[in-house]
Amino acid sequence: xxxxxxxxxxxxxxxxxxxxxxxxxxxxxxxxxxxxxxxxxxxxxxxxxxxxxxxxxxxxxxxxxxxxxxxxxxxxxxxxxxxxxxxxxxxxxxxxxxxxxxxxxxxxxxxxxxxxxxxxxxxxxxxxxxxxxxxxxxxxxxxxxxxxxxxxxxxxxxxxxxxxxxxxxxxxxxxxxxxxxxxxxxxxxxxxxxxxxxxxxxxxxxxxxxxxxxxxxxxxxxxxxxxxxxxxxxxxxxxxxxxxxxxxxxxxxxxxxxxxxxxxxxxxxxxxxxxxxxxxxxxxxxxxxxxxxxxxxxxxxxxxxxxxxxxxxxxxxxxxxxxxxxxxxxxxxxxxxxxxxxxxxxxxxxxxxxxxxxxxxxxxxxxxxxxxxxxxxxxxxxxxxxxxxxxxxxxxxxxxxxxxxxxxxxxxxxxxxxxxxxxxxxxxxxxxxxxxxxxxxxxxxxxxxxxxxxxxxxxxxxxxxxx
Amino acid sequence: xxxxxxxxxxxxxxxxxxxxxxxxxxxxxxxxxxxxxxxxxxxxxxxxxxxxxxxxxxxxxxxxxxxxxxxxxxxxxxxxxxxxxxxxxxxxxxxxxxxxxxxxxxxxxxxxxxxxxxxxxxxxxxxxxxxxxxxxxxxxxxxxxxxxxxxxxxxxxxxxxxxxxxxxxxxxxxxxxxxxxxxxxxxxxxxxxxxxxxxxxxxxxxxxxxxxxxxxxxxxxxxxxxxxxxxxxxxxxxxxxxxxxxxxxxxxxxxxxxxxxxxxxxxxxxxxxxxxxxxxxxxxxxxxxxxxxxxxxxxxxxxxxxxxxxxxxxxxxxxxxxxxxxxxxxxxxxxxxxxxxxxxxxxxxxxxxxxxxxxxxxxxxxxxxxxxxxxxxxxxxxxxxxxxxxxxxxxxxxxxxxxxxxxxxxxxxxxxxxxx
Numbered sequence: 001x002x003x004x005x006x007x008x009x010x011x012x013x014x015x016x017x018x019x020x021x022x023x024x025x026x027x028x029x030x031x032x033x034x035x036x037x038x039x040x041x042x043x044x045x046x047x048x049x050x051x052x053x054x055x056x057x058x059x060x061x062x063x064x065x066x067x068x069x070x071x072x073x074x075x076x077x078x079x080x081x082x083x084x085x086x087x088x089x090x091x092x093x094x095x096x097x098x099x100x101x102x103x104x105x106x107x108x109x110x111x112x113x114x115x116x117x118x119x120x121x122x123x124x125x126x127x128x129x130x131x132x133x134x135x136x137x138x139x140x141x142x143x144x145x146x147x148x149x150x151x152x153x154x155x156x157x158x159x160x161x162x163x164x165x166x167x168x169x170x171x172x173x174x175x176x177x178x179x180x181x182x183x184x185x186x187x188x189x190x191x192x193x194x195x196x197x198x199x200x201x202x203x204x205x206x207x208x209x210x211x212x213x214x215x216x217x218x219x220x221x222x223x224x225x226x227x228x229x230x231x232x233x234x235x236x237x238x239x240x241x242x243x244x245x246x247x248x249x250x251x252x253x254x255x256x257x258x259x260x261x262x263x264x265x266x267x268x269x270x271x272x273x274x275x276x277x278x279x280x281x282x283x284x285x286x287x288x289x290x291x292x293x294x295x296x297x298x299x300x301x302x303x304x305x306x307x308x309x310x311x312x313x314x315x316x317x318x319x320x321x322x323x324x325x326x327x328x329x330x331x332x333x334x335x336x337x338x339x340x341x342x343x344x345x346x347x348x349x350x351x352x353x354x355x356x357x358x359x360x361x362x363x364x365x366x367x368x369x370x371x372x373x374x375x376x377x378x379x380x381x382x383x384x385x386x387x388x389x390x391x392x393x394x395x396x397x398x399x400x401x402x403x404x405x406x407x408x409x410x411x412x413x414x415x416x417x418x419x420x421x422x423x424x425x426x427x428x429x430x431x432x433x434x435x436x437x438x439x440x441x442x443x444x445x446x447x448x449x450x451x452x453x454x455x456x457x458x459x460x461x462x463x464x465x466x467x
Numbered sequence: 468x469x470x471x472x473x474x475x476x477x478x479x480x481x482x483x484x485x486x487x488x489x490x491x492x493x494x495x496x497x498x499x500x501x502x503x504x505x506x507x508x509x510x511x512x513x514x515x516x517x518x519x520x521x522x523x524x525x526x527x528x529x530x531x532x533x534x535x536x537x538x539x540x541x542x543x544x545x546x547x548x549x550x551x552x553x554x555x556x557x558x559x560x561x562x563x564x565x566x567x568x569x570x571x572x573x574x575x576x577x578x579x580x581x582x583x584x585x586x587x588x589x590x591x592x593x594x595x596x597x598x599x600x601x602x603x604x605x606x607x608x609x610x611x612x613x614x615x616x617x618x619x620x621x622x623x624x625x626x627x628x629x630x631x632x633x634x635x636x637x638x639x640x641x642x643x644x645x646x647x648x649x650x651x652x653x654x655x656x657x658x659x660x661x662x663x664x665x666x667x668x669x670x671x672x673x674x675x676x677x678x679x680x681x682x683x684x685x686x687x688x689x690x691x692x693x694x695x696x697x698x699x700x701x702x703x704x705x706x707x708x709x710x711x712x713x714x715x716x717x718x719x720x721x722x723x724x725x726x727x728x729x730x731x732x733x734x735x736x737x738x739x740x741x742x743x744x745x746x747x748x749x750x751x752x753x754x755x756x757x758x759x760x761x762x763x764x765x766x767x768x769x770x771x772x773x774x775x776x777x778x779x780x781x782x783x784x785x786x787x788x789x790x791x792x793x794x795x796x797x798x799x800x801x802x803x804x805x806x807x808x809x810x811x812x813x814x815x816x817x818x819x820x821x822x823x824x825x826x827x828x829x830x831x832x833x834x835x836x837x838x839x840x841x842x843x844x845x846x847x848x849x850x851x852x853x854x855x856x857x858x859x860x861x862x863x864x865x866x867x868x869x870x871x872x873x874x875x876x877x878x879x880x881x882x883x884x885x886x887x
Binding site for chain 2: 372373374375380401402404405408419421422423424
């Protein structure tokens with residue numbers, strides 16, 4: 001009774017006088033800020049963002065913005081309420097001092113906090129050759145500014161566009177190029193587009209879609225070099241199969257890099273793979289012990305997932321940012337037993353070549369696939385992924401209304417393959433290998449080593465990377 | 468009370484104004500066998516699951532009920548043989564359902580027809596105002612006949628290309644269809660009920676004949692209406708076959724206004740029934756869209772639709788629905804499931820988490836929902852703004868026969884005056 005009253009007092013006191021800093025003026029950061037105010041947090045709230053823009057929405061950047069329907073600076077996120085925050089935009093966070101509880105900024109400022117939310121997300125992986133990356137006409141796409149530049153380049157009717165990498169973003173950009181009537185080559189190292197997320201069976205279908213729409217799709221090749229003209233504009237690309245292409249625009253769509261460098265040395269469980277946290281968004285320290293004042297949400301949060309054998313997963317999905325931000329915010333202003341878990345059923349969507357692709361679950365966790373409903377030929381179908389006799393993911397092409405059904409099965413760990421549908425069955429319902437590439441092998445020397453001898457004295461230690 | 472009894476009571480005409488206590492009883496078994504070969508689903512989660520299960524069919528030829536009525540309709544519609552047995556999208560499964568829905572949606576909503584619904588707004592507003600202008604000088608109107616009905620029927624006629632001058636004719640046919648073929652209650656087996664059913668079949672045949680002639684005319688003389696475009700358009704799925712177009716025209720004409728009438732009437736009824744709501748919504752009209760969703764949760768215009776059946780044994784909530792059984796997804800009951808909606812019987816215009824089944828769920832989700840939302844919003848907002856000191860004359864009002872498409876037959880309202 002007495003303890004409960006004490007805890008209630010603590011929460012009230014924190015909601016009144018606490019200081020919260022959110023690093024990342026992003027989807028996750030904004031929704032977290034709104035939730036904090038919704039939950040009655042009246043203390044000081046600071047939101048730090050390295051871009052000068054207010055929080056904006058990214059999915060349109062590779063679609064409506066590139067196509068020229070919507071201006072790049074017109075995708076600001078709608079606000080659900082006034083957040084009454086101090087915005088520090090256009091200045092990156094560069095460090096975290098956990099003992100003095102301060103975030104260091106690029107301009108030298110120190111921002112003190114009682115609770116911190118890390119929502120720094122990811123950035124586009126740059127072209128691997130720094131010199132070639134500076135050629136005019138070479139782009140990446142992650143931010144609003146990058147989208148504005150690429151859109152202008154496409155609107156100028158370039159000769160041939162080369163997109164390196166056929167993940168979701170690369171494929172969406174190729175689709176836009178074709179809609180704009182531009183000649184486009186897509187170079188992909190894997191056997192087909194989208195194989196990382198959806199496997200080779202679906203990848204083959206995606207490859208057909210690209211070719212049917214006039215994309216010059218080249219798989220199993222990498223781009224080894226870019227060459228510029230005298231004015232420093234990219235004009236030629238050399239591929240690993242010995243061919244060369246004349247190009248005016250090159251987009252490196254090589255995936256993303258997690259923005260965790262600013263946390264190096266802060267003593268948290270962070271690295272190339274993200275920021276490790278529990279299912280309540282609380283960040284682990286470098287020893288794997290959960291912290292009580294540092295939280296993480298969005299693309300870099302790596303949490304154990306009950307549906308996937310408690311493996312630590314990052315989910316770079318839009319709604320993971322929204323719901324993760326909300327749960328993190330709730331838990332920042334709550335104490336046991338009022339804290340909540342963030343247990344999302346992963347969900348994502350894409351639009352390309354006139355097809356709406358939607359998925360739930362984690363496809364690469366599975367090893368088999370069965371196409372259940374609809375018609376692959378007509379590009380409207382549903383497929384499910386399984387592993388050891390249970391369903392772990394589903395994907396639909398122009399068939400999203402059925403996802404609810406498969407989502408519920410994934411949540412229940414229902415048997416795989418699922419029972420045959422009563423109508424519009426896609427085939428013989430026999431599972432086949434889903435053909436995911438083997439998981440990437442981590443390279444390089446580990447950043448963290450275990451030190452100490454006495455069991456009570458052992459701890460992990462950060463060894464700065466040689467750069 | 469056994470599920471059988473609770474279901475029978477909920478379906479009885481005498482309980483039409485308030486079937487909900489019986490639905491509450493029925494929900495104690497969220498999926499229950501309620502009659503020979505019929506399973507009623509009243510739990511929110513169970514309904515959501517089954518609405519999305521591809522082993523549940525909407526093709527009435529699979530249903531023990533539908534097979535019987537389809538056979539009956541076939542026998543009586545022999546003169547229509549040229550058109551064969553055509554099913555509308557609401558009583559079809561994929562891929563036919565998907566194709567027809569695409570063929571119809573091309574001429575109704577985005578991405579191909581993004582402006583149609585919005586373009587109806589000014590006409591709807593004008594009509595609402597005219598109907599209330601007519602009530603100036605009076606102190607009583609029937610919301611159903613004098614306000615809720617004329618708006619959606621005029622709108623759907625305009626969109627589909629059905630001549631509004633024929634409204635007096637098809638109004639009677641649709642009335643008979645509702646009373647005779649959309650009554651799943653015990654009264655339908657009485658002599659009176661059998662006569663209603665017979666009249667319903669006769670009138671439905673007449674309506675289908677009327678729309679057949681209309682569609683034939685559009686095939687011969689293409690025009691700008693939705694039905695004409697459906698049978699003439701050369702989209703990726705081709706034009707809709709005339710026999711499919713007749714079936715879907717029947718569906719769109721009936722569902723395109725009847726449920727809207729019931730929803731407008733239920734909105735007025737619910738707002739006036741709950742003290743303080745009128746003032747709240749008048750003072751904060753931005754709450755009206757949410758209030759309408761709340762009315763749809765409480766008084767779903769389509770309480771259930773008796774088309775579905777199980778194509779396999781389906782185990783759910785401890786019950787096995789045997790293959791071949793009719794499956795009634797009772798939206799009106801699931802929408803008051805206390806495990807999903809706190810205080811489920813309370814009208815809360817500011818309820819936030821309100822993902823109700825008033826528009827259905829899954830692939831058959833209401834085709835005309837966006838149009839209905841626009842109509843109901845304008846009608847309710849205009850009424851609340853212009854009718855001064857309005858109050859119910861009788862509560863509950865008299866209800867129509869159908870327990871599927873449920874709504875007041877009349878809704879008399881007294882007011883001091885109609886404002887300009």
